[in-house]
Amino acid sequence: MIDGKLIAIDGTKIRAQNSKHNCITQSGLDKKIAYTDEKINSYLMAIEKENTVDSEYKAKLETYQKLKEEYLCQKTELAENGLEQKSLTDPDSRRMKNNGSLDICYNVQSVVDSKNHFIVDISTTNDINDQNQLHVMAKNAKELLDIEECTVIADTGYYNATEIKNCIDDGMTVYIKKSKANNSTKNNEFRKEKFTYNSEDDTYICPAGERLSFFENTSKNGLRYKNISVHPVLHVNIRIVVHHPKPEGRFSVGNMKISLLMFANQHWKTMMFINRDDAL
DSSP, X not given: OOOOSEEEEEEEEEEOSOOGGGEEEHHHHHHHHHHHHHHHHHHHHHHHHSSSOOHHHHHHHHHHHXXXXXXXXXXXXXXXXXXXXXXXXXXXXXXXXXXXXXXXXXXXXXXXXXXXXXXXXXXXXXXXXXXXXXXHHHHHHHHHHTOSOEEEEEOGGGOOHHHHHHHHHTTEEEEEOOOOSOTTTOOOTTOXXXXXXXXXXXXXXXXTSOEEEEEEEEEETTXXXXXXXXXXXXXXXXXXXXXXXXXXXXXXXXXXXXXXXXXXXXXXXXXXEEOTTOOO
């Protein structure tokens, strides 16, 4: 019935019992606080102009003052818990893209065996995308099926170098569709495969013929980066993420991935952004 030789992973968004109005975000709260400040100031000015305090003005002023306090408390709560958003009715749900629009949803992940299209595993998460779901879903399915090797297929939304590497390390063969162009520009000229690496001086040659040299070492989210810059006319910043070092402490080009961001200026339009999770 199920052989586990080929499994497919995909996700779908299921709407939660939470309206958009009951989902708070840092940016949304900033706008609400700015709006209440504006209304508070306008009612204070109106009260100052009147010889007697209008009870209606006073009531509205108190209402907006209470709203501002509520918004500030919510903003503090988000900051203390390290959250970008929070759903008030359905706390585990998140605002995420669903069929081209933003909805309050859950991200339901499923693994299907290719032989008879049976569902092998299913899981619900509040991650807003599928970027970090490939390895955990594939690994769980592999353990449930009690198999040593399997082939995993998924769409572009799962394309994450770290996740792919983890799957390969666990004996899986992974096939994922790779985006050929930036979603907004559709420009392939500066795809990362068109950059040439020079191991002798640790530099890259971009398609425009410019040499990209080492700038500085940085780190973020537990990953180490090598920032590389080029001629200021291009305004190029490239980050190479090192997955793991060789035993002797040096880094292998094969274990790196690259991100490229071209900024617009008078000579160049915004050309390309290669996601930092793309593999080199």
